[in-house]
Amino acid sequence: MTREEERLLEAHSRLVHWRRWGPYLSERQWGTVREDYSENGTAWDYFPHDHARSRAYRWGEDGIAGVSDNHQYLCFALALWNGKDRILKERLFGLTGSEGNHGEDVKEYYFYLDNTPTHSYMKYLYKYPQAAFPYAELVEENRRRGRGQPEFELVNTGVFREDRYFDLTVEYAKVSQDDILIKIGATNRGPEEQPLHLLPTLWFRNTWSWDGSAKPVLRATGSGSATAVVEADHPTLGRRWLYCEGPEELIFTENETNHARLFGVPNVSPYVKDAFHAHVVGAEASAVNPDRVGTKAAAHYTRALRPGQTAVIRLRLCDRPDLAQPFGGEFETVLKTRIHEAEEFYARVCPDGTPEERNIQRQAFAGMLWNKQFYHFVVERWLKGDPSAPPPPASRRQGRNHEWPHLYNDDILSMPDKWEYPWFAAWDSAFHAIPLAMVDPDFAKGQLELLTREWYMHPNGQLPAYEWQFSDVNPPVHAWAALQVYEMEQQIYGRTDRSFLERVFQKLLLNFTWWVNRKDAEGKNVFQGGFLGLDNIGVFDRSARLPTGGHIDQSDGTSWMGMYCLNMLAIALELAKENLAYEDIASKFFEHFLYIADAMNHIGGEGIALWDEEDGFFYDVLHLDDRHLCLKVRSMVGLIPLYAIETLGPETLGRLPNFKRRLEWFVRNRPDLRRNVACMETAGIGAYRLFAIVSGDKLERVLRRLLDEDEFLSPHGIRAVSHYHKDHPYVFSSDGTEHRVDYEPAESTSGLFGGNSNWRGPVWFPVNYLIIEALGRFHRYLGDDFKVECPTGSGRYLSLAEVASELARRLVSIFKPDGRGRRPVFGSADLPFEADLLLFYEYFHGDNGAGIGASHQTGWTGLVAALIQRAARQHPPAPEAPRDPRAAAPEPLSTS
Known part of the structure; x- marks a missing residue:
C-alpha cells in the first residue's frame, strides 16, 4: 500500500483530517448567480470583473492557484504584477456570456500539473505575460466578432511573442493535516530582464458583514528576523500562522468593499479590499494599514529576472506558532518525499499504459482534483436577503430558483470548471465520479450522495440541475454512476460498500417517482424530459x-x-x-x-x-x-x-x-x-440474459449509422449530430418561421438556445463514454461472433468489444501527438508552450478534434483517464520512445 493510500484510509477512519485543506478556492466568484442581487437576474452584468478587486463577495472567494480550509474561512492565493498591468492580478480574467461571441470563456493559460486525493502534494502552472494584460482588446475584439468567427484568445493578441512571459509554478506539500509547505517559482521565459512583483496573499472570507459573526483578525508577529510571520485568529477555525521567507514587506488591509470607488458613498473602513492594488500599482503607501493588522495580508516580493532565471520563494501555513526554522532542511525533504509519494501512488493507480498515456491520465486526474471547490449557497437567505443588508428586489420572490428555498449548500464539490462553471451540475457530477473513484472512492461516493440529501434534493424528489436554474432537467444518470463507482471500488480496491449503494438507492426511488409523475404527461411510458442537458x-x-x-x-x-x-x-x-x-x-x-x-x-x-x-x-x-x-x-x-x-x-x-x-x-x-x-428468454454467451430497448436487428441498423464516417463516426469519437446534415439540413416550417438543424462541428452559430449551446456536431466525452459502456454490455451477451462493419463500408468487421476499444482509442487520440507531433486538442493554434502540457476542454470539434468551449473543464472530459485505463488493461503497451520536450520547459509532472 502506498503512503497516499494510507492517508486515504486515515481520512476514511477519521483519524486524520487530511482533506481539511485543499484547492477549494474558486477561480471566478464574480458574475455568478450567488453574487447576483439584481432586479432582472442579470448575473453576468451585476457583478463584473471590474468590481471583483474592490467588492467583498457574499458566498465565496476566488484566486489564482489558491487553497482554503473546507469551510473557506481562511484563504491563500498568489497575486502578481509585472509593472505594466493596469490592475494587480489577483484573479483570472475572462469574458462573461454577454461579452464573448461564443459565451463565457476564460482568457488565460494555466495548467493543473499534479494533485493527490488528500492534496498532500499539488502543483499548478500559470503563464503570465510580461506585457500589459490586454483586458480591453480581448473584450472589444470578441464583441466585434460574430458567431461564425472563432473566439479571440489571449495568444492571438501577441503578448506571448518571443516567449515574453513568466512561468509561475505553485507547489503545496503537507507535513501534516494542518501544516502546509508552499513553494513558488517564477521563471523569465523571455529574451530580456523583466521585473516581477509577487504577493502571496492570506485573507479571511468576509462572513461578519452578512451574518454578524465575530470578526477574525490577521496580524504581523515577531520582528528582526529574515522570516516574517502573519498570525491568523478565527473564532471557529482557531489560530494559524503563515511563515514567509524574506519578503520586502508585509502589508495589511480589510476584506471590505470599497464603497467609495464603486458607489460613491463613504467606506466603513479606510482600508478596503483593493488596497494592495492601490499600494503596488498606484504607489499609495497610505492604502495599507500601518499597524499591520486586518483581515487580508500579503507578503510583498520584488524580483528582476534575467532571461531564463528562476526566483523561488517559500512560505509555510500551519498551526505551529513556535517554528524556529520553518524553512530548514525539513522543508525540501518533505517536498521531495511528497513528490515521490505522488509518483508511487499514480504508478499504483495506472501501472499499464505508455508514458504518453500516463502523462495524459496524470494531468486529467490533476485537473479533476484541482477543480474541487467550496460551494456555499443558502437559497432562502439569498431570496430574502441578509439582516444587515438591503433587501433584494421583490421580483426575486418569483424569479430564478424561488422554488428551491430548502437548498443549503456548504460543501466541497467537484466542479465542471472553476472559472466558466464554478458551480455543480447534476449529470456532470455523476460523470465526475467515475475518474474520481479511480483515485478516491470515498470522495466520489460522497459527491453522489450529496445531491440526494434532503438539503439538495427537492421535497418532490427532483435533483437540482445547476445554479443558473435548479429546476431544469438533467439526464437521470445518478443510479448508473452509483453502480459504476460501487463496482470500481470492488475492482480497484477490493472493497464493497453496500451501505453506500443502499442509501443512494433509497433516495433515488424518490427521484424516479418524480420522473414518472412529472415527465410522462399522458401516462404512456413515453417521456418529455425537456432540456436534458x-x-x-x-x-x-x-x-x-x-x-x-x-x-x-x-x-x-x-x-x-x-x-x-x-x-x-x-x-x-x-x-x-x-x-x-x-x-x-x-x-x-x-x-x-x-x-x-x-x-x-x-x-x-x-x-x-x-x-x-x-x-x-x-x-x-x-x-x-x-x-x-x-x-x-x-x-x-x-x-x-x-x-x-x-x-x-x-x-x-x-x-x-x-x-x-x-x-x-x-x-x-x-x-x-x-x-x-x-x-429476455434466450441465453447468450455464458448463459447471460439481455434486457435492452435495441434488439439485434435494430442494433445492426443503428450501428451502421453510428460507425459511418460520413455520419456519426469522426476520427476522434462520435459526433452529437450526423455529418449527413452538413449537406442535408433538417428544416421544419411553422407559421412562416423556419426551424432548422445543420451540422455544426464547432460552436453553434445561433444564440437562440443560450450562450453555450453546442450539441449540433461536436464530440462530447460523457455520451461517448456511455456508448462505449453499452457496447461492452452488448458484447457480454452477443460474444465475439457478433461482428459489425467498422467503419461502415470499410470491409473490416469487428466484435462489439473491438468497436468499443476503437471508439476509446479515437477519443484518447485527441490528446496524443499525431504523425506531425501535434496534438489534435490544440487544433491549428500555434501555442508557444511545452509539448507535454494539456488542456481538457468541454467538448471537441466534430471533424478535427480541436478543443472547444471551456478550456479547463476537466469535469466529464476527465473520463479520458478511465478510457486510458480500460485500453491499457485490454492492450498492454508496446515500448515507446522517450519524448524530447523543449529544454527550457518546466517539468510536465512532478519527478522523484
Missing part, C-alpha cells in the same frame, strides 16, 4: 414552450428512463443478494422497463413509434392536436436508446428464485411486452 440538439428549445404548441415525445428522454429502470434493477438485484426483500422492487423496475421498451418500439395503435423502420433510427415525435410528426434529425437523440441495456448472469438468477420466477412468468404470459425487449 443537450441544449440545442433538437429543432426547438426543449426547455421552453413549443412555438407549434403540443408536446414532444423524446427518444432520449424515454431512453434515459429505460436506462434508469435498468440501473435501478441492477442495484436492487445486487442488494437482494443479502436482503431478499429487494427482489420485489427489482421486479417492479423490470416490469416498468418492459412498458418503456414497448412504448419505444410499439408500431400501430395511437400515434407513431419513436423507432422509424424505414430509416432504421430513433427520432423524437412532435404531438399536435391533429397530427403526429416525426422529427427526423439524426442526432445523439437516436443513439441514446443504446444506453438502456443490462445483462443478467446465471449466478444472479440462481440466487434470486423469486425474481427468476417473475421473469419467466412474463416470458410465458406477456409476449406483447417481451417482443420489444432485445432478448
Whole structure:
C-alpha cells in the first residue's frame, strides 16, 4: 500500500483530517448567480470583473492557484504584477456570456500539473505575460466578432511573442493535516530582464458583514528576523500562522468593499479590499494599514529576472506558532518525499499504459482534483436577503430558483470548471465520479450522495440541475454512476460498500417517482424530459414552450428512463443478494422497463413509434392536436436508446428464485411486452440474459449509422449530430418561421438556445463514454461472433468489444501527438508552450478534434483517464520512445 493510500484510509477512519485543506478556492466568484442581487437576474452584468478587486463577495472567494480550509474561512492565493498591468492580478480574467461571441470563456493559460486525493502534494502552472494584460482588446475584439468567427484568445493578441512571459509554478506539500509547505517559482521565459512583483496573499472570507459573526483578525508577529510571520485568529477555525521567507514587506488591509470607488458613498473602513492594488500599482503607501493588522495580508516580493532565471520563494501555513526554522532542511525533504509519494501512488493507480498515456491520465486526474471547490449557497437567505443588508428586489420572490428555498449548500464539490462553471451540475457530477473513484472512492461516493440529501434534493424528489436554474432537467444518470463507482471500488480496491449503494438507492426511488409523475404527461411510458442537458440538439428549445404548441415525445428522454429502470434493477438485484426483500422492487423496475421498451418500439395503435423502420433510427415525435410528426434529425437523440441495456448472469438468477420466477412468468404470459425487449428468454454467451430497448436487428441498423464516417463516426469519437446534415439540413416550417438543424462541428452559430449551446456536431466525452459502456454490455451477451462493419463500408468487421476499444482509442487520440507531433486538442493554434502540457476542454470539434468551449473543464472530459485505463488493461503497451520536450520547459509532472 502506498503512503497516499494510507492517508486515504486515515481520512476514511477519521483519524486524520487530511482533506481539511485543499484547492477549494474558486477561480471566478464574480458574475455568478450567488453574487447576483439584481432586479432582472442579470448575473453576468451585476457583478463584473471590474468590481471583483474592490467588492467583498457574499458566498465565496476566488484566486489564482489558491487553497482554503473546507469551510473557506481562511484563504491563500498568489497575486502578481509585472509593472505594466493596469490592475494587480489577483484573479483570472475572462469574458462573461454577454461579452464573448461564443459565451463565457476564460482568457488565460494555466495548467493543473499534479494533485493527490488528500492534496498532500499539488502543483499548478500559470503563464503570465510580461506585457500589459490586454483586458480591453480581448473584450472589444470578441464583441466585434460574430458567431461564425472563432473566439479571440489571449495568444492571438501577441503578448506571448518571443516567449515574453513568466512561468509561475505553485507547489503545496503537507507535513501534516494542518501544516502546509508552499513553494513558488517564477521563471523569465523571455529574451530580456523583466521585473516581477509577487504577493502571496492570506485573507479571511468576509462572513461578519452578512451574518454578524465575530470578526477574525490577521496580524504581523515577531520582528528582526529574515522570516516574517502573519498570525491568523478565527473564532471557529482557531489560530494559524503563515511563515514567509524574506519578503520586502508585509502589508495589511480589510476584506471590505470599497464603497467609495464603486458607489460613491463613504467606506466603513479606510482600508478596503483593493488596497494592495492601490499600494503596488498606484504607489499609495497610505492604502495599507500601518499597524499591520486586518483581515487580508500579503507578503510583498520584488524580483528582476534575467532571461531564463528562476526566483523561488517559500512560505509555510500551519498551526505551529513556535517554528524556529520553518524553512530548514525539513522543508525540501518533505517536498521531495511528497513528490515521490505522488509518483508511487499514480504508478499504483495506472501501472499499464505508455508514458504518453500516463502523462495524459496524470494531468486529467490533476485537473479533476484541482477543480474541487467550496460551494456555499443558502437559497432562502439569498431570496430574502441578509439582516444587515438591503433587501433584494421583490421580483426575486418569483424569479430564478424561488422554488428551491430548502437548498443549503456548504460543501466541497467537484466542479465542471472553476472559472466558466464554478458551480455543480447534476449529470456532470455523476460523470465526475467515475475518474474520481479511480483515485478516491470515498470522495466520489460522497459527491453522489450529496445531491440526494434532503438539503439538495427537492421535497418532490427532483435533483437540482445547476445554479443558473435548479429546476431544469438533467439526464437521470445518478443510479448508473452509483453502480459504476460501487463496482470500481470492488475492482480497484477490493472493497464493497453496500451501505453506500443502499442509501443512494433509497433516495433515488424518490427521484424516479418524480420522473414518472412529472415527465410522462399522458401516462404512456413515453417521456418529455425537456432540456436534458443537450441544449440545442433538437429543432426547438426543449426547455421552453413549443412555438407549434403540443408536446414532444423524446427518444432520449424515454431512453434515459429505460436506462434508469435498468440501473435501478441492477442495484436492487445486487442488494437482494443479502436482503431478499429487494427482489420485489427489482421486479417492479423490470416490469416498468418492459412498458418503456414497448412504448419505444410499439408500431400501430395511437400515434407513431419513436423507432422509424424505414430509416432504421430513433427520432423524437412532435404531438399536435391533429397530427403526429416525426422529427427526423439524426442526432445523439437516436443513439441514446443504446444506453438502456443490462445483462443478467446465471449466478444472479440462481440466487434470486423469486425474481427468476417473475421473469419467466412474463416470458410465458406477456409476449406483447417481451417482443420489444432485445432478448429476455434466450441465453447468450455464458448463459447471460439481455434486457435492452435495441434488439439485434435494430442494433445492426443503428450501428451502421453510428460507425459511418460520413455520419456519426469522426476520427476522434462520435459526433452529437450526423455529418449527413452538413449537406442535408433538417428544416421544419411553422407559421412562416423556419426551424432548422445543420451540422455544426464547432460552436453553434445561433444564440437562440443560450450562450453555450453546442450539441449540433461536436464530440462530447460523457455520451461517448456511455456508448462505449453499452457496447461492452452488448458484447457480454452477443460474444465475439457478433461482428459489425467498422467503419461502415470499410470491409473490416469487428466484435462489439473491438468497436468499443476503437471508439476509446479515437477519443484518447485527441490528446496524443499525431504523425506531425501535434496534438489534435490544440487544433491549428500555434501555442508557444511545452509539448507535454494539456488542456481538457468541454467538448471537441466534430471533424478535427480541436478543443472547444471551456478550456479547463476537466469535469466529464476527465473520463479520458478511465478510457486510458480500460485500453491499457485490454492492450498492454508496446515500448515507446522517450519524448524530447523543449529544454527550457518546466517539468510536465512532478519527478522523484
